[in-house]
Amino acid sequence: MKRRDFLKYIGVGGAGGVLGFIFGKVSKPPVGKLMPYLIPDPDIIPGVANWYASLCAHCGAGCGVLVKVMEGRVKKIEGNPEHPVNKGKLCALGQALPQTLYNPDRLKKPLKRTGERGRGQFAEISWEEAVSTVAKNLVDLNKSGNANKAYLLTHPLRGTFAKLAAAFMSSLGTSNIYEYELFQNRNLLYALETSMGLDCIPRYDIENTKYLLSFGADFTSTWVSPVLYSDAYGKMRQAAPGNRGKLVQVEPRMSLTGASADEWVAARPGAECVLALSIAYALVEKGYYRGGEVDAWRSALSKYKPSAAAHIADVPEKRIYEIARDFAKTRPSLAIGGETVSSYQDGVSGLTAVNILNHLAGNNGIKGGVIANAAGEKPDFKKGIAALIDDAAKGRVKTLIINNTNPVFTTPDGAKTVEALKAVGFIVSLASFKDETVALADIVLPLDACLEDWGDDEPNPSVGYPCRTLMQPAVSRAADTLGAGDVFLAVARAVGGKTAGRLKAASYADYLKDAWRDEYAKNKRMSAGTLTFDDFWNASLKKGGWWHPVGETKKAMRVSPSAARDAASKGPSMFEGDAKDFPFYFMLYPHHVHRDGRGANIPWMQELSDPMTSVVWGNWIEINPKTAERLGIREGALVTIESPFGKVSAPAYLYPGIRPDTAAMPIGQGHDAYGRYAQGKGQNPIRILPFKNDLRTGAFAVNSTRVKISPAAREGGIVKLEGTANEAGRDIAQTVSVSEYMKMKKEAV
Amino acid sequence: MPAVILQLRKVTVDKRTYSEVNKDILRLMTKTGPGYYAALGIVASLAGILFFLPWAYQIYRGQGVTGLNVPVLWGVYLVNFVFWVGIAHAGTLISAMLFITKTPWRRAIARGAETMTLFALILVALYIFIHMGRPWNAYWTMPYPNQRELWLNFMSPIMFDVFAIGTYTTSSAVFLYFGMIPDLASLQHQTTGWRKKLYSTLSLGWRGTDAQWTVHGRATMFFSSFIMPLVVSVHSIVSWDFALSLVPGYSQTVFAPYFVTGALLSGLAGVMLMFTIMRWAYPFLTKYVTDYHYDRVGALILALSLVWSYFTCMEVFTGLYANTSLELEHLKFKILTLPYFKLYFLMIFCNSILPLSLIFKKLRVSRPFMLFLCIFVLIGMWLERYLIVPNALSRKFLPFMWHDYTPSWVEVSITLGALMFFVSLFMVSIKLFPVISLFEVKEDIGIPMKHEHRKDGA
Amino acid sequence: MSGNPIKAIIERLKEFRRPGYYKNYDHKWTMVIDLDRCNGCEACVTACYAENNLPVVGKEDCGNSRVMNWIRVERYVAGEYPDVKVKFIPILCQQCSKAPCELGCPVYATYHNQDGLNVQVYNRCVGTFTCATYCPYDVRRFNWFTYKWDAPLEQQLNPDVTVREMGVMEKCTFCIQRIRAGKDKAKDEGRAVKDGDITPACAQSCPAGAFTFGDLNDPESRVSMLAKSRRRFRLFEELNTEPSVIYLKKVFADGGGNPPVGGHTLAGGHPPVKEGHGG
Numbered sequence A: 001m002k003r004r005d006f007l008k009y010i011g012v013g014g015a016g017g018v019l020g021f022i023f024g025k026v027s028k029p030p031v032g033k034l035m036p037y038l039i040p041d042p043d044i045i046p047g048v049a050n051w052y053a054s055l056c057a058h059c060g061a062g063c064g065v066l067v068k069v070m071e072g073r074v075k076k077i078e079g080n081p082e083h084p085v086n087k088g089k090l091c092a093l094g095q096a097l098p099q100t101l102y103n104p105d106r107l108k109k110p111l112k113r114t115g116e117r118g119r120g121q122f123a124e125i126s127w128e129e130a131v132s133t134v135a136k137n138l139v140d141l142n143k144s145g146n147a148n149k150a151y152l153l154t155h156p157l158r159g160t161f162a163k164l165a166a167a168f169m170s171s172l173g174t175s176n177i178y179e180y181e182l183f184q185n186r187n188l189l190y191a192l193e194t195s196m197g198l199d200c201i202p203r204y205d206i207e208n209t210k211y212l213l214s215f216g217a218d219f220t221s222t223w224v225s226p227v228l229y230s231d232a233y234g235k236m237r238q239a240a241p242g243n244r245g246k247l248v249q250v251e252p253r254m255s256l257t258g259a260s261a262d263e264w265v266a267a268r269p270g271a272e273c274v275l276a277l278s279i280a281y282a283l284v285e286k287g288y289y290r291g292g293e294v295d296a297w298r299s300a301l302s303k304y305k306p307s308a309a310a311h312i313a314d315v316p317e318k319r320i321y322e323i324a325r326d327f328a329k330t331r332p333s334l335a336i337g338g339e340t341v342s343s344y345q346d347g348v349s350g351l352t353a354v355n356i357l358n359h360l361a362g363n364n365g366i367k368g369g370v371i372a373n374a375a376g377e378k379p380d381f382k383k384g385i386a387a388l389i390d391d392a393a394k395g396r397v398k399t400l401i402i403n404n405t406n407p408v409f410t411t412p413d414g415a416k417t418v419e420a421l422k423a424v425g426f427i428v429s430l431a432s433f434k435d436e437t438v439a440l441a442d443i444v445l446p447l448d449a450c451l452e453d454w455g456d457d458e459p460n461p462s463v464g465y466p467c468r469t470l471m472q473p474a475v476s477r478a479a480d481t482l483g484a485g486d487v488f489l490a491v492a493r494a495v496g497g498k499t500a501g502r503l504k505a506a507s508y509a510d511y512l513k514d515a516w517r518d519e520y521a522k523n524k525r526m527s528a529g530t531l532t533f534d535d536f537w538n539a540s541l542k543k544g545g546w547w548h549p550v551g552e553t554k555k556a557m558r559v560s561p562s563a564a565r566d567a568a569s570k571g572p573s574m575f576e577g578d579a580k581d582f583p584f585y586f587m588l589y590p591h592h593v594h595r596d597g598r599g600a601n602i603p604w605m606q607e608l609s610d611p612m613t614s615v616v617w618g619n620w621i622e623i624n625p626k627t628a629e630r631l632g633i634r635e636g637a638l639v640t641i642e643s644p645f646g647k648v649s650a651p652a653y654l655y656p657g658i659r660p661d662t663a664a665m666p667i668g669q670g671h672d673a674y675g676r677y678a679q680g681k682g683q684n685p686i687r688i689l690p691f692k693n694d695l696r697t698g699a700f701a702v703n704s705t706r707v708k709i710s711p712a713a714r715e716g717g718i719v720k721l722e723g724t725a726n727e728a729g730r731d732i733a734q735t736v737s738v739s740e741y742m743k744m745k746k747e748a749v
Numbered sequence B: 001m002p003a004v005i006l007q008l009r010k011v012t013v014d015k016r017t018y019s020e021v022n023k024d025i026l027r028l029m030t031k032t033g034p035g036y037y038a039a040l041g042i043v044a045s046l047a048g049i050l051f052f053l054p055w056a057y058q059i060y061r062g063q064g065v066t067g068l069n070v071p072v073l074w075g076v077y078l079v080n081f082v083f084w085v086g087i088a089h090a091g092t093l094i095s096a097m098l099f100i101t102k103t104p105w106r107r108a109i110a111r112g113a114e115t116m117t118l119f120a121l122i123l124v125a126l127y128i129f130i131h132m133g134r135p136w137n138a139y140w141t142m143p144y145p146n147q148r149e150l151w152l153n154f155m156s157p158i159m160f161d162v163f164a165i166g167t168y169t170t171s172s173a174v175f176l177y178f179g180m181i182p183d184l185a186s187l188q189h190q191t192t193g194w195r196k197k198l199y200s201t202l203s204l205g206w207r208g209t210d211a212q213w214t215v216h217g218r219a220t221m222f223f224s225s226f227i228m229p230l231v232v233s234v235h236s237i238v239s240w241d242f243a244l245s246l247v248p249g250y251s252q253t254v255f256a257p258y259f260v261t262g263a264l265l266s267g268l269a270g271v272m273l274m275f276t277i278m279r280w281a282y283p284f285l286t287k288y289v290t291d292y293h294y295d296r297v298g299a300l301i302l303a304l305s306l307v308w309s310y311f312t313c314m315e316v317f318t319g320l321y322a323n324t325s326l327e328l329e330h331l332k333f334k335i336l337t338l339p340y341f342k343l344y345f346l347m348i349f350c351n352s353i354l355p356l357s358l359i360f361k362k363l364r365v366s367r368p369f370m371l372f373l374c375i376f377v378l379i380g381m382w383l384e385r386y387l388i389v390p391n392a393l394s395r396k397f398l399p400f401m402w403h404d405y406t407p408s409w410v411e412v413s414i415t416l417g418a419l420m421f422f423v424s425l426f427m428v429s430i431k432l433f434p435v436i437s438l439f440e441v442k443e444d445i446g447i448p449m450k451h452e453h454r455k456d457g458a
Numbered sequence C: 001m002s003g004n005p006i007k008a009i010i011e012r013l014k015e016f017r018r019p020g021y022y023k024n025y026d027h028k029w030t031m032v033i034d035l036d037r038c039n040g041c042e043a044c045v046t047a048c049y050a051e052n053n054l055p056v057v058g059k060e061d062c063g064n065s066r067v068m069n070w071i072r073v074e075r076y077v078a079g080e081y082p083d084v085k086v087k088f089i090p091i092l093c094q095q096c097s098k099a100p101c102e103l104g105c106p107v108y109a110t111y112h113n114q115d116g117l118n119v120q121v122y123n124r125c126v127g128t129f130t131c132a133t134y135c136p137y138d139v140r141r142f143n144w145f146t147y148k149w150d151a152p153l154e155q156q157l158n159p160d161v162t163v164r165e166m167g168v169m170e171k172c173t174f175c176i177q178r179i180r181a182g183k184d185k186a187k188d189e190g191r192a193v194k195d196g197d198i199t200p201a202c203a204q205s206c207p208a209g210a211f212t213f214g215d216l217n218d219p220e221s222r223v224s225m226l227a228k229s230r231r232r233f234r235l236f237e238e239l240n241t242e243p244s245v246i247y248l249k250k251v252f253a254d255g256g257g258n259p260p261v262g263g264h265t266l267a268g269g270h271p272p273v274k275e276g277h278g279g
């Protein structure tokens, strides 16, 4: 550790002391503005910053952060340089943590529904009332023998809180825990498990690879762990002199990552799986594959000869062979499959095909290839969002606790989510903002921002060795809120009986510390050496968690020809709608900072221009300029996008990086609720999708319909920062060709 | 009386007498009808509503009420600034340059031109404040001693401006006042009440002795020589606000003479417009501002228009010659993109094509035609500045930042309101001070017989 | 110099006229940006917002091109489907050694400090726009209005950095508050500033590690090493502004190098596959 970094890790003791985490003793924010200066907290020295190591909870990547606190206020978030996931770096959304903490639209008190459900009318109530109402409902449910009709719908959980939630639900006599988020890696985990036998997301060693073949993985922007992979990308490009990994991106719509690729392969939407398998066939056919069962592989893949696949995937046969040759001959190489592929109706097949490629090229278990991790959290594949909505609609859900996830926004009209939720007897929503789902709740429990709360995390994908991140409060609560852990404990206490018995901790902070004590006791994973628990705990607080490189996890990663047969049996993915009436494939992708819509309430994120279109404060639809010309659509003109399931409108952005037969829209805008910054910014394209869910994984497929596009007469009100994307021959962002670059032997990098 | 003046060709109608001159001017100054008050009332209230109120609003809200943006940070205010500096050039040209070159027809129109210069410069100064983000700190652009040892950046063309405009305003004011002293002395005898007091105070004891006339003549010569370089320097310096930058469309070596030519062109058009309107309001002025003036000024406008046209061609030509994306994009935007395409050719029509008609003497002396022409030349010259100042900034170096500019209502209103303010100032001033130089016009008439002189009482 | 004070002054002034006079000073802060690493994610932009109290102006003023970003990622696109080439270039104040903006400012509100930085004195600025007009890189931002933070968002404001008032010009400072802090700390510890002591917010955040910040006067610094790269170039070098931001060229796989004058066409047909160029 660098000395200067060490100095930042000032202990949390003092600030921790002033924070009342026990329910009922929620500490108030420092009185007014003047008091902190008159009677300063021992920790507060005006003008001097305290730094707390913690965890970013803006997405599931689990980056470690350092929080700069001055005068009791969070001033800045920086990456924790020691943290193995993000190594001191942060993405734009992570930087925006303070704007979630100090967001003017945060829920400040518990709420009780007053009006009709869905009208969004609420009255403020006390925590006592809120918690006893919830507890009474659960107790009544139990008494009436309907315990198994209590459900928890939550964002994917990891670490200690996952255990707490499971204990809570099981103590109530139910195992109905549904995890849902729009981009949830369900298909990825399933494909890894079924075809490779992996119980984790492995480490895709992008950093050390020489040839990266990405099937729609926008890994520098939104896929799985953006900071981890952006860092790896930078190193892949320019870490060692003269070595520069090549990136080939296969996707119908050029993503931010695709924009940086050396080659963009605009395969037909849904046919990436076919393309991958044909590359796999070429590997076998040309003898690049050096493993066993050659004949079995050849026959398993025989349906996907490049000559046939070329037509399906709209990629020239020659190019398929070239990719196969480069992928096999460049050592090490690596294939990955991302959101585009996994968001098709048959997302698992495409991801399985990617596993097959890595297997055939011999990329598994090697540096620069696929490296196994320790087991990670995994969803229950049977408990997808569709199953929950179905249960709710059929009246099987009496009480629903929704923890910080927004299915009303992220499911289509056709899912009838609102109707289903209206059929639920009692809804408790744990959230920080009044989003579309919260609007349907009976009781709303306002949550802490992550900078006010305790927590921990085991990143998935991990970093090749055990890693646990600690989240600790950096400032006292800004409003009358509680952490989700404390809410569950408080409810458990109020429910009493077995539940209170199982969850005895006075606060979630205590619960967390106890959980870490257990981990410490095992000592195996944590490698705490000779440290006492208290030292270990304090060291973890200072460091932001505990991690220790103890050698790589060795796991067999084999893909069998039968996996190929499974994947191959499906062919290209289906799109709803007749090609004649609905001529365009419709691709939805997560906005680079709004992600699944969560970032839309942050003013910085609204004003941060989309890197590919430079659009701010709004939504747009991407259409190839040629197509637009044919349809008579000018840039910025409002167009109507109609699928067999509904229509939305958005201004057109003429985007050269998209197939002429495809239209694309970012997900994230179009909120009806969720605060002043998010509301009324365009329309939500998810609404017009069919509600297609993978039967095996329960994943909701967003790339599953065709649409037609018709110009509306109005101007769309698009606001973009770019004057023009044409460099006008001015040689501004200068480039050097690969051959020239290779001649730069003495490159002093 | 210096001999040179006596030898000058007589340009005004010689039938007038000294007393008639006095009476005419006095009538203009003192006989005020309801029409004048009505006109002044309208113009002054327009100045208040269109100029002062929006400006106050702008100071309160910030420069954001304009249409300015990044990269177009110089807009209509700077256009107006340059335009009014141009208008101000007529005074110096006619008073100083034509004095030194002994051009006789200047006498009747010199005072009016000088007055116009002064008021135009007041507008110029106002536009500097209007254009500033923090006008309340405007005095920071002055070199004044202060404890923090803050000093000015004398490399900055903006600083050159401050000094150029400052020098020009001061010397124009002195020149105007100095030239007026004999007239003020003569007026004190013909007026009563506050006017008499005012004129006798301002005339500084002028008695018209030979010695005084000799000093006056020499001093006029001195001031003229002093002020003459300003004709060239002031607008050159203003052009350096642009030419010393690197911005394509600004960084033009041709700008200094181009701007000076344009300034003189618009200045002359301004003077003739003003006299034409005054002749309409006060028909007796026809005796002083005659066809001969129209003929001569018309010829000068023609000459300046030709020079201006040459520079305009050169500006395009050097850009084409440079053949870089920077220069070509700028030209393309300025000349070939709507709506600037229309504005550009309107400018060419106003400043190059229309003035060619002045070849014909008949048109030069036609007052309606000259009125029409002067208005068009002024519009053309305003457009020239508009097509340079914000337009070049719309297409700077980095295409990602290219952005267009449209003036906001505040800018449009202030532009029109400031014009009204100028007109109000002028209208008030013709009632207070002789807009035609009495003694110089009398020089035209020549030295009368002794008895005539006495009868006149001058 | 034989004690002639005038001569001494002239000699001193001559120093300033010599190109690279800053070499005589302690530091020459320099940013190297590797375009081959930058993937356009804009983490740098948000980091700068957070560090430097940049206001959010809203949709309408974004449309008026009045967004207050001190660093932006410009994106240029050439070619037509399917041969589309995209390039990103983060642009911040280039901290020109011969800064056109400094020439323009009448009141020295923007001037050169002895670390080779182009500094902006908000208090002194009277808002003539000259600096921004003269800046070839369009990095200067003007406070068109009094910008407000919706309560309680103002609680995040960084006390190390001023909140600027209406009517003044602002721009990237190379995070001068961090430079200041780094120098102070080194001084407190009785040592010289080391390479790596100071990192501006944008550089610190960049997930791809595209930025390197340091002292060009220190021959051992990483920026001094990178500045020797054969991929180096500076933005509009021909303007002779001598920027302190050095870019490293992006490597393009097509063998075509830079787009020809006029933009648009970059590559014809599919790029030739170069066997193993990655290794």
Ligand SMILES: Nc1nc2c(c(=O)[nH]1)N[C@H]1C(S)=C(S)[C@@H](COP(=O)(O)OP(=O)(O)OC[C@H]3O[C@@H](n4cnc5c(=O)[nH]c(N)nc54)[C@H](O)[C@@H]3O)O[C@H]1N2
Pocket (backbone or CB within 6 Å): B243, B244, B251, B252, B253, B254, B318, B319, B321, B322, B323, B324, B327
């Ligand atoms: N504003 C201003 N005026 C000046 C000076 C000044 O510094 N600023 N300096 C004075 C001095 S010392 C001189 S020598 C003169 C110089 O006066 P000019 O010769 O006019 O010099 P520039 O304006 O530098 O260049 C004229 C045009 O040539 C273009 N150009 C550049 N390179 C080439 C090329 O290779 N081929 C072609 N065809 N065109 C090219 C430029 O883009 C520009 O538009 O200006 C004098 N006047």
Ligand SMILES: Nc1nc2c(c(=O)[nH]1)N[C@H]1C(S)=C(S)[C@@H](COP(=O)(O)OP(=O)(O)OC[C@H]3O[C@@H](n4cnc5c(=O)[nH]c(N)nc54)[C@H](O)[C@@H]3O)O[C@H]1N2
Pocket (backbone or CB within 6 Å): C239, C240
């Ligand atoms: N990048 C680039 N370089 C160029 C050119 C270009 O277009 N681009 N143009 C070239 C050309 S054409 C020229 S002429 C040269 C000009 O190059 P220089 O001759 O270096 O011109 P300036 O930089 O204007 O410097 C003139 C210096 O003289 C000082 N000075 C001013 N008046 C006087 C005086 O009366 N006496 C004395 N002793 N000093 C005085 C000024 O303060 C200034 O320091 O630059 C050449 N170099």
Ligand code: SF4
Pocket (backbone or CB within 6 Å): A056, A057, A058, A059, A060, A061, A062, A063, A086, A090, A091, A092, A093, A094, A095, A225, A226, A227
């Ligand atoms: S990727 Fe960004 S949002 Fe996600 S945890 Fe890391 S810093 Fe936070």
Ligand code: SF4
Pocket (backbone or CB within 6 Å): C037, C038, C039, C040, C041, C042, C043, C044, C045, C073, C090, C205, C206, C207, C208, C209, C210, C211
């Ligand atoms: S943070 Fe780094 S990779 Fe992202 S846009 Fe900025 S310079 Fe490029």
Ligand code: SF4
Pocket (backbone or CB within 6 Å): C104, C105, C106, C107, C108, C109, C110, C124, C125, C126, C127, C128, C129, C130, C131, C132, C168, C169
């Ligand atoms: S806007 Fe401010 S810094 Fe810029 S030139 Fe004017 S006074 Fe100087």
Ligand code: SF4
Pocket (backbone or CB within 6 Å): C092, C093, C094, C095, C096, C099, C100, C101, C102, C118, C134, C135, C136, C137, C138, C139, C140, C171, C241
């Ligand atoms: S980039 Fe612009 S603002 Fe920065 S020093 Fe250079 S000219 Fe000045």
Ligand code: SF4
Pocket (backbone or CB within 6 Å): C047, C048, C051, C052, C070, C071, C092, C093, C171, C172, C173, C174, C175, C176, C200, C201, C202, C203
């Ligand atoms: S160096 Fe600092 S001020 Fe400049 S762009 Fe980066 S973060 Fe912003």
